[in-house]
Amino acid sequence: RDLPPQWSVHGVVVELAIDANSKVCTGAILDTSNPVFNESFEFSSETLELPDSLQVVLYRDSQPPLPLAYGELPLHTLNHHSSLEEWVPLTTNGSSAGAVLLTLRLQQELPEPVLGAHSDWTHAIRSPAERVPSPFAEPRALSPDASPSYRQHLESSDRRFHQMSQAVDITTGNLQAEIQRLQQKLDRQAASENQLVLEMERRLQQKDAEAKEITSRLEEELETARRAVVVAKAESDAVEVTVAEAQGLPTPALGPLSVELTFGSEAAATAAVTGRPPVWNEVLSFALPPDLPDSAAVLKVALRDKRTGDNVGLGKLSLPAVFQKSPGRAEQWVPLHHFSAAVGRVRLRLAITDISAAGQAELASAKRRKTDLELELGAAERALSEREALVKQLQQQLEQGSHVSQELGLLRAENEELH
Known part of the structure; x- marks a missing residue:
């Protein structure tokens, strides 16, 4: 109280x-000549002897602190059963500079010495059974000589401590309950994810079995179809070509002449004749596959000089174009060229022979099986597509399960740290 006004600025x-x-210091107070600190400190000693006095120094709150005034409180009047409350005069340069009110109490058995804030407020949160007991956990005995203000101060301090202790206990219990709830929720979620993964694996195995069964049936059907095609080709339609005669050939003498016909990968030739104009009237036969495209149904004609082996002329005939005009049977003159020069022509008579009844039945059956195979193939492709979708979904579930496990591990680690 009554400090010089200029000191309160800083x-x-x-x-x-x-x-x-053994020194302690209060916090700083500004802008008043009568600061109120209301701070408590404890000093401990291993001996029973008291110091002669308690030194009091008033500092300006600066860097470095500047001492402003001094005071001293004798301690010889303080005994083991009394307390002391007294204004300590402060002086500076021999002049009065106000006073500081101190309340002292001597305890024969002092609690753990602490300067400043109490340590129980700063240690990590623990369960009530593990918390370090506070030196103020039980009401403190007061000397009969303690002043009313000091008694009131201690009682207020005890109440605040008990309130804080109860609040910490409640907060700790709430935190532990929340962690337990979250952990149970994560456990349930992990169990659900595991069950879903097992179901996905079962469905995946089922789809694999279906795909294997479809593949096996497809292989059998393909083999049956292949055999049917072989039989159908063996008894398929054929084109019979009668090589009749040739006209308009070059005047120079030629050797015996032969006509060679090529259809697809098959080739056949007539006998060589020497007459002019040459006449053969010889029948050559070629298989006509049912699935042969029109662009490949071309009959190639070559007139050869058997004496020299040279080609006298070449020509070709499109069967679809011929039979479109005259279905089943046709007669056609085929022009021959040697390079770009016309060298005559060959008359051909063509006929398509009918396929046998057995061949027709086999071919119809092969077509039906082909349709069935296309349907089975579509089902197999859909099964494989569903399998790929299941694999992706399973991978996603496994990734989510991994995240849940990681979160659960982190939560458990936090729980252990909290404990």
Whole structure:
């Protein structure tokens, strides 16, 4: 109280010392000549002897702190059963500079010495059974000589501590309950994810079995169809070509002449004749596959000189174009050319022979099986597509399960740290 007004501009702090190694200091207070600190400190000693006095120093709150005034409180009147409350005068340069009110109490058995904030407020949160007991957990005995203000101060401090302790217990219990709830929720979610993964694996195995069965049936059907095609080709339609005669050939003498016909991969030739004009009237036969495209149904004609082996002329005939005009049977003159020069022509008579009844039945059956195979193939492709979708979904579920496991591990680690 009654401090010089100019000191309050920067703020003041009070330092208490019983020796050079035992010092404590209050917080700073600004803008008042009568600061109120209301701070408590404890000093401990291993001996039963009291120091002669308590040193009081008033500092300006600056860097470095500037001492402003000094005071001293004798301790010889303080015994083991009394307390002391007294204004300590402060002086500076021999002049009065206000006073500081101190309340002292001597305890024969002091609690763990603490300067400043109490340690129980700063240690990590623990369960109520593990919390370090506070030196103020039980009401403190007061000397009969304690002043009413000091008694009121201690009682208020005890109440605040018990309130804080109860609040910490409640908060800790709530945190542990919340962690337990979250952990149970994650456990249920992990169990659900595991069940879903097992179901996905079962469905995947089922789809694999269906795909294998379809593949096996397809292989059998393809083999049957292949055999049917072989039979159908053996008894398929054929084109019979009668090589009749040739006209308009070159005047120079030629050797015996022969006509060679090529249809697809098959080739056949007439006998060589020497007459002019040459006449053969010889029948050559070629297989006509049912699936042969029109662009490949071309009959190639070559007139050869058997004496020299040279081609006298070449020509070709499109069967679809011929039979479109005259279905089943036709007669056609085929022009021959040697390079770009016309060298005559050959008359051909063509006829398509009917396929046998057995061949027709086999061919119809092969076509039906082909349709069935296309349907089976579509089902197999859909099964494979569903399998790929299941694999992707399973991978996603496994990734989600991994994330859940990681979160659960983190939560458990936090729970252990909280404990």
